Amino acid sequence: MPPCTRRPDVWDAAIETACEAADGPRCFIHGDYQHFNILWRRSKMTAVVDWVHASTGPPDIDVGHWRLNLAVLFSFSAELAEQFRRAYEREAGRTVDPRWDITSLLSFSEAWHSGIPRQVAGRTTVDQVGMKGRVEDLLAAAVARL
Secondary structure: OOOOOOOHHHHHHHHHHHHOOOOOOOEEEOOOOOHHHEEEEOOEEEEEOOOOOOEEEOHHHHHHHHHHHHHHHOOOHHHHHHHHHHHHHHHHOOOOOHHHHHHHHOOOOOOHHHHHHHHHOOOOOOOOOOHHHHHHHHHHHHHHOO
16 A cells, blocks of 8 residues: 555555456456557557567556556546546447456555656656545545446
């Protein structure tokens, strides 16, 4: 649990959920699925890059990682991340398992405050002050879906 959390009850519920075994579909997953690893040309996606963390696992791990990155980077992102999940579910024709979503979101730590600005490398402004609160909001939404 991050220090100085506003919502320890959310973190407790999330950690308890992540410790339970979750079943479900397994497939080839990216492992670092996020918008930085998608290449575009003329408004069309052309490639997915950076496959060093690829493995087999639940596809919802990748969805959760993308959502975590949205929450970390953008001040309006907790709702944006929810919109992304709903759009994914419509396209996939299935519901994202909140247990795997929570597992991805729990990878957030204080280290993201220093790592994300390096990864962004000036391409966008990083709102570090609100970062943890946005992740907590998104985690609370995932816990509420259990």
